[in-house]
Amino acid sequence: MQTHDVFVIGAGLAGLRCAVELAARGREVVVLEAADRVGGRQRTDRVDDFTLDRGFHVLNTAYPAVRASVDVDRLGVRAFPTAVRVRRTDGTMATLGHPLRHPNLVPATLASGFVTRRDLAGLLRWLGPIALRPGVAVTRPDGTIGKGWDAAGLTGPLRTEVLSPFFSGILADASESTSNTYVRLLARSFLPAGAGLPRDGIGALPRALASRARAAGADIRVGRAVSRLRRRENRWEVRALGEGRLLARDVVVAVGAESLDVLMDVPVPATRGLQTWWFAAEEPPVSAIITVDGTREGPIVNSLAISATIPEAAPRGRHLIQATCLWAPDRAAPEPEVRAQLTRLWGRASASWELLRRDDIPHALPALPPPMRRPSPARIGDGLHIAGDHRETPSIQGALLSGMRAARSVLEGG
Numbered sequence: 531m532q533t534h535d536v537f538v539i540g541a542g543l544a545g546l547r548c549a550v551e552l553a554a555r556g557r558e559v560v561v562l563e564a565a566d567r568v569g570g571r572q573r574t575d576r577v578d579d580f581t582l583d584r585g586f587h588v589l590n591t592a593y594p595a596v597r598a599s600v601d602v603d604r605l606g607v608r609a610f611p612t613a614v615r616v617r618r619t620d621g622t623m624a625t626l627g628h629p630l631r632h633p634n635l636v637p638a639t640l641a642s643g644f645v646t647r648r649d650l651a652g653l654l655r656w657l658g659p660i661a662l663r664p665g666v667a668v669t670r671p672d673g674t675i676g677k678g679w680d681a682a683g684l685t686g687p688l689r690t691e692v693l694s695p696f697f698s699g700i701l702a703d704a705s706e707s708t709s710n711t712y713v714r715l716l717a718r719s720f721l722p723a724g725a726g727l728p729r730d731g732i733g734a735l736p737r738a739l740a741s742r743a744r745a746a747g748a749d750i751r752v753g754r755a756v757s758r759l760r761r762r763e764n765r766w767e768v769r770a771l772g773e774g775r776l777l778a779r780d781v782v783v784a785v786g787a788e789s790l791d792v793l794m795d796v797p798v799p800a801t802r803g804l805q806t807w808w809f810a811a812e813e814p815p816v817s818a819i820i821t822v823d824g825t826r827e828g829p830i831v832n833s834l835a836i837s838a839t840i841p842e843a844a845p846r847g848r849h850l851i852q853a854t855c856l857w858a859p860d861r862a863a864p865e866p867e868v869r870a871q872l873t874r875l876w877g878r879a880s881a882s883w884e885l886l887r888r889d890d891i892p893h894a895l896p897a898l899p900p901p902m903r904r905p906s907p908a909r910i911g912d913g914l915h916i917a918g919d920h921r922e923t924p925s926i927q928g929a930l931l932s933g934m935r936a937a938r939s940v941l942e943g944g
């Protein structure tokens with residue numbers, strides 16, 4: 531039976547980040563990944579010469595853990611406009627833009643009807659203190675984002691037609707029940723940099739991490755689903771597809787929340803799902819700005835013409851548009867409803883768009899209700915450590931940070 535130093539189970543961002551750190555510190559690391567490639571929830575496919583991520587992702591290059599993990603410049607990140615198009619309750623479209631990044635959008639923003647004195651004051655009360663001193667957020671009692679907006683007096687159309695629909699797509703939560711502290715920190719993280727995507731799709735991020743891990747000496751094995759994990763004397767024994775039984779001194783379990791119960795007996799966090807529809811259009815989309823539906827008439831929470839910012843994502847002369855809905859376990863959004871809403875958001879031309887793929891992702895994000903967890907300890911037993919976004923925050927930043935913490939826990943001999 532092979533004996534190793536450390537196993538990392540799962541090659542998503544958390545597992546890969548952990549493997550980079552451990553291998554760089556001279557530990558012998560074997561990463562066992564069930565899928566046929568690295569990346570976990572972050573994967574990208576080429577379909578008919580279009581670049582399709584599995585679901586709609588964005589990368590915030592200001593996340594400290596991203597900057598500490600990969601050479602961001604080499605990812606070729608293209609920034610989406612820091613702006614939002616909104617379908618108002620009267621059926622017309624409005625645009626709001628970041629005044630410093632898009633001064634040309636200031637007149638449209640002021641004319642949108644969303645910038646009222648009252649809502650602006652509410653927004654400042656909600657975000658202002660933490661924008662200046664992020665530490666403030668975690669020291670205050672936490673509640674739901676809905677209660678946070680109420681308390682700040684953010685109750686007008688800016689909330690109901692813009693912020694609430696916008697964040698429902700980011701958090702996979704339409705009920706405003708996510709931790710207010712987390713959402714404030716999330717909103718703040720987008721102040722220094724907007725959202726973007728690597729030219730080759732979100733899968734470029736885990737691929738860059740995997741390259742770093744391999745260069746440092748980690749052995750990453752794909753197609754190796756681990757079906758069992760048990761303590762055997764002072765070692766951990768894993769049973770993995772294509773490997774049989776293996777032994778190691780330390781194990782880091784870096785699987786997603788939904789897969790934890792196969793391997794261990796720990797409380798399993800609830801997850802929230804998303805569904806993304808990918809369309810090909812022949813004519814250029816009317817805007818490169820992310821679009822939300824303030825009326826909430828229909829299943830789509832956001833839609834974006836990816837190729838308006840990343841032309842390489844579509845073959846020459848064609849255009850790539852995503853439309854994301856919240857995942858409903860009992861029923862997928864019906865295509866006629868999705869198309870009818872797209873027509874309202876983008877105009878009649880959308881009726882002829884070709885459907886390239888629909889991604890159903892029931893376990894997109896771990897739920898983060900209040901109070902926001904303090905970092906959960908990575909070590910949960912002798913030589914047993916756990917990593918993943920469910921241990922931190924449901925985000926790239928959270929997954930990478932948890933991977934670093936798990937590596938530290940192994941290195942400290944915890």
Ligand SMILES: Cc1cc2nc3c(=O)[nH]c(=O)nc-3n(C[C@H](O)[C@H](O)[C@H](O)COP(=O)(O)OP(=O)(O)OC[C@H]3O[C@@H](n4cnc5c(N)ncnc54)[C@H](O)[C@@H]3O)c2cc1C
Nearest residue numbers: 540542543544564570571585588756786918919925926929
């Ligand atoms: C559609 C979508 C959009 C998102 N958008 C954003 C965004 O815009 N910004 C942001 O910050 N975050 C976003 N996220 C969240 C972010 O992608 C995740 O937080 C992060 O990728 C989680 O990484 P992880 O390593 O914790 O878990 P995972 O990526 O789930 O990795 C776990 C790995 O473990 C493997 N595995 C599971 N069971 C086993 C087993 N028994 N044996 C071996 N391997 C196993 C899995 O195959 C997987 O590769 C999004 C997520 C989704 C799904």
